[in-house]
Amino acid sequence: MALTPSSILDNPQQPSVQADVYIPDQLIVDAKTLVSQPIVLLSGNLKRGTVLGQQSSSPISASAAAGNTGNGTIGTLSVGASPKTGVYTAVATDATHFAVTDPEGNAVGTATAGAAFSTGGQIGFTITAGGTAFVAGDEFDITVSDATGGYIESVKSASDGSQNPSVILADDADATNGPVTTGGYVMGEFNGNALTFDVSWTLATLTSAARAYGIFIKSSVPAASPANNTAP
Numbered sequence: 001m002a003l004t005p006s007s008i009l010d011n012p013q014q015p016s017v018q019a020d021v022y023i024p025d026q027l028i029v030d031a032k033t034l035v036s037q038p039i040v041l042l043s044g045n046l047k048r049g050t051v052l053g054q055q056s057s058s059p060i061s062a063s064a065a066a067g068n069t070g071n072g073t074i075g076t077l078s079v080g081a082s083p084k085t086g087v088y089t090a091v092a093t094d095a096t097h098f099a100v101t102d103p104e105g106n107a108v109g110t111a112t113a114g115a116a117f118s119t120g121g122q123i124g125f126t127i128t129a130g131g132t133a134f135v136a137g138d139e140f141d142i143t144v145s146d147a148t149g150g151y152i153e154s155v156k157s158a159s160d161g162s163q164n165p166s167v168i169l170a171d172d173a174d175a176t177n178g179p180v181t182t183g184g185y186v187m188g189e190f191n192g193n194a195l196t197f198d199v200s201w202t203l204a205t206l207t208s209a210a211r212a213y214g215i216f217i218k219s220s221v222p223a224a225s226p227a228n229n230t231a232p
Contacts, residue, residue: 025049027168027194029218035187039167041175042150050169051197051206051215052184053154056161058083060123062142070095070134072113077142078124085146088123092138098127103144150179156200156209165206166213168195187214 027049028034042055060083062074070092086103090111093099098111102122111117111127113134118124123142154165168190170183192203195217201209207217 025194026191029189029191029216031188033188033216034185035214036170036183036185038181039184040150040179041169041173041182042152042179043175044153045174045176046153046169046172047196048169048172049190049194049196051154051165051195051201051210052151052167052169053158053162053164054149054151054166056149057159058085059145059160060142061145062125062140065139065141068134068138069132070138071130071132072128072134073130074125074127074140074142076116076124076126078118079144080119080121080123082121083123083144085144088119088142088144090117090125090127090140090142092134092136094136095133096129098140151184153198154201155198156205164213165197165201165210165215168215185215189216189218192217192219 025048039052041052046052057079060077060079062077064074074090084103088100088102088108090098090100093110096113098113099107100109100111100117100119102108102119108119108122109117111125113127113129116124116126123144125140125142127140151167152162154162156163167184167186168188170185173180173182192207195206197203197206203217203219207219210217
């Protein structure tokens with residue numbers, strides 16, 4: 001491998017003075033009980049101090065195919081004990097019936113508009129008819145993602161495990177383009193005024209819920225930077 005040398009002459013730098021000042025963010029109340037570990041952040045561009053929860057079940061989402069004639073909807077999504085990751089399809093055979101196939105193309109049953117459908121341990125959903133009737137070929141795609149064990153911002157109303165506030169994000173992390181490995185605090189005492197958390201939580205309810213996971217939140221510590229922040 002050829003290297004291109006750089007020429008360094010005498011006294012290449014001008015005389016200068018530089019000072020660095022460390023200003024703590026007041027997130028950590030007591031470092032003696034602090035425990036951290038690597039985690040996988042699944043989504044979001046989140047700041048240090050964000051309250052996270054771990055997904056213990058695979059996320060599920062659904063959408064109507066472009067070009068559907070019927071304007072009905074799909075909802076009441078659920079994941080069973082043994083889902084297959086990938087895209088399930090529900091394709092209309094007439095105005096009220098849909099042939100359902102799993103991500104491998106296997107037929108798993110027939111869904112009827114207006115009635116709850118379950119594949120028996122895999123997924124469940126309900127298709128609801130709209131003002132314009134479905135026609136043969138209308139389709140819904142139901143996606144089950146393989147994200148069990150990763151972390152997302154904790155939302156109190158979630159049902160995939162992430163409703164449990166079990167980790168505090170240790171560093172800024174951007175998972176906008178896919179999962180990233182970063183650091184998380186799994187135990188410690190934290191300043192509630194320096195945390196970032198979803199609006200579904202209040203500080204009081206978050207404090208109570210997080211205690212069960214070794215996350216102790218104190219609300220009497222100000223989040224402002226120290227007043228004496230000048231260089232020595």
